[in-house]
Structures are given as C-alpha cells and as structure tokens.
Amino acid sequence: MESLQPHPCLEKLYVKGYGGGRFPSWMMDELHLRLPNLLHIHLEGCKISQILPSFAQLPFLQSLDLNGLDEVEYMMECSSKLPFFPSLQRLQLSYLCKLNRLWRTDLPAEQLPLFPCLSQLVIEYCDNLTSLTLPSSPCLSKIEITCCDNLTSLPLPPLPCLSKLHIDQIPKLASLELHSSPHLCYLCIKSCP
Template identity: 35%
Template structure:
C-alpha cells in the first residue's frame, strides 16, 4: 500500500516478488507517465488483487497517462479502479487488449466520472462479478459494452453471475443486449439511477433482482419466474 507522503510509487520497482493483494492510493500525487511506469506493475505476476485509488485531486491533466502506465499483469484476478479522473479508459482496456485478461473474475469501477462509455467488458472471458458505481458520465450501455466483434459465437459476459449498477446519475438507457448475452447472470442490482428509462429483457437465469431509486423507469421488461 502506497498512501503517505514518505512513500512513492517508484519504490514498487524493486519489489519483484509482491504477492496477493496490493492497494495503491494517493495516485493523484504521481507526477507523470514515467514515474508511474517505474512501478512496472505489468511484470508483477504474483499480484492477483489490485486496487488503484485516486483522491479528490485525481483529475489533473496527466491522470490518463498514469492509468495507462499502471497496466497490470494479465494474470490479475481482481481489479478495482477508484476515483480515476481521466477522460477515457486506457488502451489496455480496448477490445484488442482486454481479451488477454482472461483470468480476471472480479472488476469494480468507482467514481470514474468523466468516462462517457464503458470498455468492452463483455470480452473478459472469466469475469463473474462486475460493479459499476458513481460513474455519472455514462449515459448508455450498448454494443461496445458487450464487446461485439461480429462473430455469432462470441456472446458477451459469458461467465458473469453478478452485475451491480449504483449511483449512475447520467445513465438513461441500457440496450443492445442480444439473445445469448449474460447466459449465467443470476443477480442484478440497480440502485439510484434516477434517469434510467430502459432495460433489456432479463434472462431466465436471473434469480435475484434489486431495483431502488430508479424513478424514470416506469415499466420493466419481462421478468423471469423467480423461484424460492
């Protein structure tokens, strides 16, 4: 954990055998791409849980470059990005790169308020839990979210079981899901999305649905029969 004025992210460079969970906070204090790159996270193959956290000042001009430089090892299993103030997601989250993170099972995004669109998380082959919170800039969940590539056998979110959307004040519509998406989804939670007006049909696999403070959602899609 890097979290005080006496520690710098460059100290991670020499820690070649880091294991388990690593929480790096205070990233708003990292000066530039080169300083962040010194951490060499992409080579830290022992890290299976990574939490990258920016404080209140994490919206400077260099923020996007810093997240770009903090690309983790592709064997990562659990990733949290918290308070990132950049305008867009890094290149390692684009469609051609995100597929290499085929061991990632849990992904949490908090307060990435300037993103207008979400990366193609549907291409994460092992993703089981996805939580998206306090991302007010996102207005639509649509095709790019699922990771469509024109192949019929590449339905998005093939292993996702739990999806949570919370405090998404800008979210208006969730659409674009085709038959075969979310084949294993069993829990869906949507809370405090006051502008949301449209949802896709829910699959029979969904056993638990929680919706709160979605005042514009006047009608629901056909719901699966929920069994005790």
C-alpha cells in the same frame, strides 16, 4: 494509469476516482486478450469517463460493479457475433445518473444477448432510466431495483429461477410485467405509488 501494465494473470481490478475522460488503452483495446483471467471488476467514482471497456467479452468475469460513473449512458456495445458475459454471475449498477439503457444496439429483441450465468442483478439510483429491458438469463434468481426516479416501465423476461424480486422507491413506475415464476418466494414492491 496509461503506463500501468497489469500482469495477464490479474483476477481482480478495482479502480476508484479515475479522472480521465477515457479509460487507458490497456483497458479499452482487447481487454479480453490482455487480462483474460479477470474475475471481478469494480469501477467507482470515475466521474468523467463516458465509454466503458468491453467487459462483455471477458471469458471468466463473475462480478461487475459500476458505481458513480456520472457520464456513462449505456454499459457497452452489443454484438450477436461475440460471446456476451459468458461467466458473469453478479451485476450491480449504482449511481449512474446518465444511464439510459443497458447496452447500445440495433439488434431486434429476439437477438438481444443472453447472460447464461447471471444470478443476481442490482440497479439503484439510476435516475435517467425511463424503461428497462432486462437481460434474459436462465439462472437469474435475485433482482433488486431501487431509487430510479424516472423509470416508468419494467417488462421482465421469463425468468424460470427467479426467487427474489425487490422493487423500491420508483415513483413513476406505471407498468410491471412479470411472467410465471414458479420459484418466486420473496416479492416486495414498495413506494411505487
């Protein structure tokens, strides 16, 4: 995979079952310059890869799906000096058993990244999450969080466009903070004793 040199006009990248501990250099080093036209990324079953490429700086990325990355503890570094997912609309995190936070950062809460276009967020089977601070997004309309066995706290930021909130099978959930959501028309909280 190190020798692969995708064309700079590539729009979709699907990687399944990659066995390296580190993604190849063309993914890790300035991906936003090498593949600036990426719209969709799906990584699945990359069992021993620990550090993800800097997807956040891809200017046109619309959907990111991470599934079965057993060693990933956080999605990415966060810097207030660079744009952060400027076009991302859909984020899905599934079966990330060591994920303990969305990003690694020392920034104060008021400087955490804004996802300007994110409209759909799905988080499922991420058992190492104990608390989840969701990104603020003016467009976020659908949130689904399921089967996160150790999640105890879910403070939601103000989400003016939120229309669907689905929380299911989070047995340790003790705190849910939901601000006024005038467009909320679907609310499901199930199997959260």
